Each structure stands twice: as structure tokens, then as C-alpha cells.
Amino acid sequence: xxxxxxxxxxxxxxGPDRTIQDSVxxxxxxxxxxxxxxxxxxxxxxxxxxxxxxxxxxRKITAxxxxxxxxxxxxxxxxxxxxxxxxxxxxxxxxxxDGQDIFAIxxxxxxxxxxxxxxxxxxxxxxxxENVAYGLKINRMANxxxxxxxxEKSLRRAALWDEVKDHxxxxxxxxSGGQQQRLCIARALAVDPEVLLLxxxxxxxxxxxxxxxxxxxxxxxxxxxxxxxTHNMQQAARVADYTGFFLLGKLIEFNKTDVxxxxxxxxxxxxxxxxxxx
Amino acid sequence: xxxxxxxALLASVVAIVLVVIVVFLAAxxxxxxxxxxxxxxxxxxxxxxxQYGTPITVHGQEILPGAHxxxxxxxxxxxxxxxxxxxxxxxxxxxxxxxxxxxVPPIMRSWLSFxxxxxAAIPSVVFGLWGYVVVIPFLGHHLFxxxxxxxxxxxxxxxxxxxxxxxxxxGLVLTLMIVPLxxxxxxxxxxxxxxxxREAAVALGASRxxxxxxxxxxxxxxxxxxxxxxxxxxxxxxTMAVLMVSGNAxxxxxxxxYQPISTMASFIVSQxxxxxxxxxGMAVRxxxxxxxxxxxxxxxxxGLARVLLYYEGRQAARIA
Numbered sequence: 001x002x003x004x005x006x007x008x009x010x011x012x013x014x015g016p017d018r019t020i021q022d023s024v025x026x027x028x029x030x031x032x033x034x035x036x037x038x039x040x041x042x043x044x045x046x047x048x049x050x051x052x053x054x055x056x057x058x059r060k061i062t063a064x065x066x067x068x069x070x071x072x073x074x075x076x077x078x079x080x081x082x083x084x085x086x087x088x089x090x091x092x093x094x095x096x097x098d099g100q101d102i103f104a105i106x107x108x109x110x111x112x113x114x115x116x117x118x119x120x121x122x123x124x125x126x127x128x129x130e131n132v133a134y135g136l137k138i139n140r141m142a143n144x145x146x147x148x149x150x151x152e153k154s155l156r157r158a159a160l161w162d163e164v165k166d167h168x169x170x171x172x173x174x175x176s177g178g179q180q181q182r183l184c185i186a187r188a189l190a191v192d193p194e195v196l197l198l199x200x201x202x203x204x205x206x207x208x209x210x211x212x213x214x215x216x217x218x219x220x221x222x223x224x225x226x227x228x229x230t231h232n233m234q235q236a237a238r239v240a241d242y243t244g245f246f247l248l249g250k251l252i253e254f255n256k257t258d259v260x261x262x263x264x265x266x267x268x269x270x271x272x273x274x275x276x277x278x
Numbered sequence: 279x280x281x282x283x284x285x286a287l288l289a290s291v292v293a294i295v296l297v298v299i300v301v302f303l304a305a306x307x308x309x310x311x312x313x314x315x316x317x318x319x320x321x322x323x324x325x326x327x328x329q330y331g332t333p334i335t336v337h338g339q340e341i342l343p344g345a346h347x348x349x350x351x352x353x354x355x356x357x358x359x360x361x362x363x364x365x366x367x368x369x370x371x372x373x374x375x376x377x378x379x380x381x382v383p384p385i386m387r388s389w390l391s392f393x394x395x396x397x398a399a400i401p402s403v404v405f406g407l408w409g410y411v412v413v414i415p416f417l418g419h420h421l422f423x424x425x426x427x428x429x430x431x432x433x434x435x436x437x438x439x440x441x442x443x444x445x446x447x448x449g450l451v452l453t454l455m456i457v458p459l460x461x462x463x464x465x466x467x468x469x470x471x472x473x474x475x476r477e478a479a480v481a482l483g484a485s486r487x488x489x490x491x492x493x494x495x496x497x498x499x500x501x502x503x504x505x506x507x508x509x510x511x512x513x514x515x516x517t518m519a520v521l522m523v524s525g526n527a528x529x530x531x532x533x534x535x536y537q538p539i540s541t542m543a544s545f546i547v548s549q550x551x552x553x554x555x556x557x558x559g560m561a562v563r564x565x566x567x568x569x570x571x572x573x574x575x576x577x578x579x580x581g582l583a584r585v586l587l588y589y590e591g592r593q594a595a596r597i598a
Contacts, residue, residue, distance in 0.1 A: 191482065
């Protein structure tokens, strides 16, 4: 496969003519960050994810789209084991981060490496500074002077520094919705994660704030792998390098974003992106 | 009368009743205030005088010969027993609230919470009786000697255990009565914190304990202060339970935590009957002065709470 250009490499679901081994082989050539193999997920007696296998490339933006209740958020939350905070959940299958089984890694370390930003901005009722410093403090990652430095760096990376630098000690709640969401991104970035998971981060934001976050993601991807769940297909088309389409707990299709939107292989994908349902 | 006026009237009735009570109390106690002066607060000398003696006139007030009123020991007993109760109840209440809100499965939570609230509903005289029958023998015969043996080197922890009635016993019974107040209020506040706050902390690698301690507790700090103040009010004014376990000390200050005390509220009850025998009426007026002092202390505690909450609120607006 060495003679294929990058755009011709198909990363994703093993098809009829490809085996999982093929995918792994490909993955080892393109830089692979997370490999998910045969993931099944249950909420109590109800199964919500069915045999999901996909590979998330390093330092790319991967978007997960699909109608409400299709399991895309559940899938995302499995990637840093956030599902374990809910009683009665069960994930089976393999999730490898840089080849390591995430279920065998200490969960605190995992979550430091795989950060998360939520649908609704959820700053702590603390100052802007304290919010960003939180992860550093609880993980005892830096001393006092280093913390100030990292807070500034993280706020810069989240494109929020210029707006808040003069009132770092004001309440995080004094910020606008879009600023709060960027604060949450800065907070996640402060512990320098390798992967950033975003669960519909713009669903509560206006178009201007949304555009700022999308620009930010495009900047961040040079240093960090990004997985974003979105309801907004235009958003996936605008920012994502790869897109996965979920339907009823199954991964229907996963491919380069161009392919998914211009030339989807599956009928369901086409129906969804052309707005026939969902 | 329209609804607004009606509710305004109801609201003002409460305020008026409060003012009327304090004014009445002050007016009734006024002769005693003039007779006793400042010594009322700094002397340990409650003495009703010779009941069958001929009344004499002091400072223009008619009193029984030998009568003298000083209540330092009551102020000390009240404040110390309340302080002990708070010192134990706040950490216990916080722990219990955290456990109920975060630590137990939801089904058990509602049952345990129900029991905590039930504890708050038990009449204080029941606490008192239970303290009298069960707690005091245990404390006097087992716990206090044990504490003196092992903790006696700490100031106020050494000495003789006495019979079990006293300062620490009062503090413990008060603790039992105010823990449910703190626990129930704080638990409600914790449960109503949005799940998104917990998620945010957990996603940054916080353990369950770190999430509670660094995110949830700061978020409910105002509630903790408020409920502790309410609990303080309850402890300061508690009458029956303390009366039954305090040992009813007269005119002495405790020099260790095991000695008998009296509190202002319980003293009023225990002395009222004797005071009524005073033909000059000065004994009852002095008891009214005790009530007045208790009222003022409670009002000061509430005022302090307002100041704390105001300061905390400003700080919350600035930082949190």
C-alpha cells in the first residue's frame, strides 16, 4: 500500500473485501491515535452500541454525526471512560490509545491524556484562573509559578486570553456562553491532553461563537487529536478530516469527510446527509 | 382586601410580633436591668434572697434581703455547650451530607435521608430523656473515665469524670439535635448541583473525593454557613434536652468539660417556680433579663451570619 497517496488510504470499517488486520496494517502506516475494535455498549439490559470498529487518526479532526439517540455521544464518552460515572453501564470490546488498552490504564491518567468538552459549557463556580488551573492542581502537575504560565498558554490556545487577561480573577460565570465554552476548552487543554473529545460543543452557541470555536479546533489540531460529536452536518463538513456516521447504535460508514459528503457508500448515509431523515 | 395587601399584612404581623416580644421583655426586665447593672453579666451570684425576710430597697428597687443576680455561669454554659455542639456537628453534618448526596446508591439515599429528617423531627424532650436514661450512665461510667485516662493531658480534658451530667454531655445531646439540620440542608444543596459540574471535574481526572472537596463543597459554602447559623440558634435556645442532662450547675464555672453547667434557656425553666415565690417580683424580672440577654445573643449570632453571608456573597461574586 506504500504506493497509495494519503487520500487514497481508506481508514475505517472493515468492508467485505478488507479484514480488521488490513485496517491495523494501514493504521500502522498512517499515524493512528485510537483504535476501537468490536465495541458493544449496554445501558443495563439495553444495548446502545453494536460492534463498533474504527480508527481515529492522530492530529486530525474526526467528526461523528448521526440523528439523536444514535449512540455517538455514548461512543465518545467511552473513549475516556466517562461512561463509568453512570451506574449500570457496560462496555465490551477493545479501545486502544497508542496501542494501549484504555481499560487497563489508570482512569485518572487516561482522562488526563484524553480531555473532554461538553455540550453545555460547565465552568466551575470559581474564577477564570481557577477554572483553567483546576486540572493542574488536582493532578499536582505544576508549581505555583508554572501554573500561571500554563494558564496563560492554555487561554491563548483557546483564543480567549485577549478577552479575559485583565480579569482573570473574576467569576467564570461573568463570561458569555461562547467564552465559557472556550474557557472549558482551555481548562481541558491545561493538562495538555493528547486527545480532545468534544460532545456537541456548539449546540448552545450562536453562529459567531460557533465560528470562533471551529477556527480554534482547526488551530488546535496541529498539536492534538480531536474527536467531535455534532448534530450540525455543515460543521462536520467545515472542520473534520474524517467523518463517521452513526445510526441506531451502529457505525454505518467512516471515511474521509469529502467522501462521506460527496460520495457516500451507504444508502443510509446519503439519506441522512441529504436531509431525508434525522 | 386584595391579595397583595393581605400578604403584606401577614408579613408585617410576623415583624410586629417580634418587635412586641422584645419590647415587652425589655420593659418587663427593665427594673432588674437597673438593679443588677453590668454585674449581671460578669458575676456568678444567682441568689433569690431570704424569702421570708422583709423586702429592702436597693437603687430604688424593692428586693428580698440577700438577693443578688449574676449569670456569667449561664452565659458561659450556653456558649460553651453550643460551641462543643457546633465543633462536632459541622464536620459530622458535612460528612453525612456528602455521603448521602454522593456516596450511597439512590435507593438507599432516600431511605437514609428520610431517617435523618426523622431525627430532626424528634421532640427535644425525647432526646433529653434518652440522654438521661441511656447516655449519661454510659458517659459517666465508661467514656469519661476512658477519656480522662487517655486524653487527660489536653487542657480541660483531665479531672474527675463526675456522674455524667455536664458540659460535654450537653454538647453531645445538642450535637445530635443539630446534625440533622445541617445534614438535610446541605444534602439538598449538594444534590441540586448540576451533574455537569461533576462531569467537568471527573473529565479532568478528579477522583470522587476531589470532586466533592474541590468543586461541590465550595459551590455550597453559603448553604453550609447558613445552616450552621440556624443550627447555632437552635442550640443556643434549646431548653428541655439540656435541662435534663446539664447537671444544672449554680454559680460555678466548669473547669473541665465533664463538669455540670446550666444554660440560659434551661435555667429560666428550672428557676421560674422558685422565682415566682419572690413577693417583690424581682426574681422573675431578673429571669426576664436572662431571656433578654439570650435574645440579644441570638440576634447577634444571626447578625454575624448576615455579615458572613454578605462577605461570602461578595467574594463569590468577585471570585467564584
